Each structure stands twice: as C-alpha cells, then as structure tokens.
Amino acid sequence: MNQPGFSPFSREHALALAVIALAGGAIVAVCRRAAPRSARRLGKALGVVLIGYVVTAYGQKAAAGELSWEYSLPLELCHWVLAACALSLFRPTQLASEIAYYWGLAGALQATLTPEIGLGFPSWEFILFFWGHGAILLAIVFLIASRSLRPRRGSVLRMVAAVNLYALVIGGIDWLAGWNYGYLCHKPVKPSLMDYLGPWPWYIASLELIALASFAVLDLPWLWLRRSGVES
Numbered sequence: 001m002n003q004p005g006f007s008p009f010s011r012e013h014a015l016a017l018a019v020i021a022l023a024g025g026a027i028v029a030v031c032r033r034a035a036p037r038s039a040r041r042l043g044k045a046l047g048v049v050l051i052g053y054v055v056t057a058y059g060q061k062a063a064a065g066e067l068s069w070e071y072s073l074p075l076e077l078c079h080w081v082l083a084a085c086a087l088s089l090f091r092p093t094q095l096a097s098e099i100a101y102y103w104g105l106a107g108a109l110q111a112t113l114t115p116e117i118g119l120g121f122p123s124w125e126f127i128l129f130f131w132g133h134g135a136i137l138l139a140i141v142f143l144i145a146s147r148s149l150r151p152r153r154g155s156v157l158r159m160v161a162a163v164n165l166y167a168l169v170i171g172g173i174d175w176l177a178g179w180n181y182g183y184l185c186h187k188p189v190k191p192s193l194m195d196y197l198g199p200w201p202w203y204i205a206s207l208e209l210i211a212l213a214s215f216a217v218l219d220l221p222w223l224w225l226r227r228s229g230v231e232s
Contacts, residue, residue, distance in 0.1 A: 003120070003123040006120040006125075007120065012126070016112075023138055024137065027141050031142065032145070043089045046138055046142055047089035047139075049135050050086045050135045053131050057128050058072070069177075069179075075181040078136075080166065081104040085100045086139075089142070099162065100149075102159040105218055106211065108137050109137065150222070155215075156216055160208070164208070166182070185200070
C-alpha cells in the first residue's frame with residue numbers, strides 16, 4: 001500500500017503539533033497542582049515514553065534489516081539529547097538537564113516545525129519522528145515546570161564547549177571509520193538548510209554560530225530571572 005507523502009504545515013502536521021502543545025499544557029498543569037510525588041511519577045512516565053521510542057525505533061530498523069555500523073550507532077547529536085532527557089527524568093543532574101534544554105529545545109523545536117521526512121501519517125516514519133521529537137519537547141517542558149531545570153551562569157558557553165567536544169570526538173570517529181555521524185564530514189545527501197551555509201568545513205562553523213545564537217536566546221529567560229534575583 002502506498003503511503004501518503006508528507007507536506008509541511010498540512011492538516012496532519014498541524015494536528016501533530018497541536019497534540020504536542022496540548023500535552024505540554026497538561027504537563028504544566030499537573031506540575032503546578034499535583035503533589036511532588038505525583039509529579040515525579042509523571043517524569044518517570046515520560047522517561048518510559050522516551051525509552052519506548054528508542055526500543056521501537058531500533059526494533060523497526062532491525063525488522064527492516066536497516067541496522068548498520070555506519071548509520072545505526074547512537075552517535076548523532078539527537079541521540080545524546082535523548083539520553084540527556086531520559087537521565088534528567090530518572091536521575092537528574094545539572095549537566096544533563098542543561099544539555100536537554102539547550103541542545104534539545106534548539107534542535108527538536110526546529111525539527112518539529114520543519115520536519116525532514118518523506119512520508120506522512122500513518123507511516124512509521126511520521127509516527128516515530130513526532131514520537132521522538134515530541135517526547136523530547138515534553139521532557140523539557142516537564143523539567144522546566146517541575147523546577148528540575150535551573151540553568152547556571154555561564155551555561156551558554158558550557159553548552160557551546162560541549163558541542164565542540166562532541167564534534168571533536170564524533171568527528172574523529174567519523175574520520176577513522178569513514179562515517180558521517182553529525183554530518184561532520186559532508187552535508188546530507190538530501191536538500192537541507194546546510195546547503196545555504198557554505199561548503200565543508202565552513203558550514204560547520206556556520207552551524208556553531210547558529211548554535212551559539214540559539215543558546216543565547218534560550219538563556220534570556222534565565223538571565224532575566226538571575227538578574228532579578230529570583231534565581232541564583
């Protein structure tokens with residue numbers, strides 16, 4: 001059976017965004033009104049949703065015979081974001097929560113608004129895409145609403161340094177193995193926003209500047225809270 005193609009901002013896309021937004025609003029309401037124990041249970045439930053996505057995605061790839069060293073290792077930036085979100089939900093740490101917020105919100109929000117998928121609902125590609133990215137966004141909403149996340153001073157620079165560390169480590173692995181995790185060796189084969197950022201390696205520098213600007217914007221609410229004395 002032929003699967004329908006995906007069209008950005010179509011009815012199915014808008015419905016997926018609406019479901020994520022409504023779920024986010026429900027999470028905020030629960031965190032504000034529920035007892036701390038109930039809020040923690042909600043966080044763990046979101047963690048189970050994230051883990052369920054990973055199991056389902058890898059199971060689907062295994063069933064289709066699509067697992068490979070070159071494409072299936074958890075070395076993409078989104079994999080690290082997902083791991084940081086899950087860790088923050090089950091056993092939060094400051095570093096993991098900041099990675100979830102800055103890396104996750106900068107990437108997952110843009111991805112859900114401009115998905116790079118070829119098939120629409122009810123394809124597995126559509127379901128898994130919005131399941132994974134939606135769960136990341138909802139995890140971040142929970143971390144903020146439950147007050148589990150409070151970025152420290154200098155978080156933006158730490159996150160930029162962490163991105164550079166990721167690029168050095170994964171770029172080295174790519175170079176040794178001939179892979180392209182993180183698109184650090186060449187751009188995606190399909191058309192993408194990277195096509196407008198210059199040739200290799202200049203598009204990597206452009207992405208770093210975009211990351212710095214995105215992190216700085218995401219830090220503005222916390223900067224205001226710190227300066228107002230609400231947060232230390």
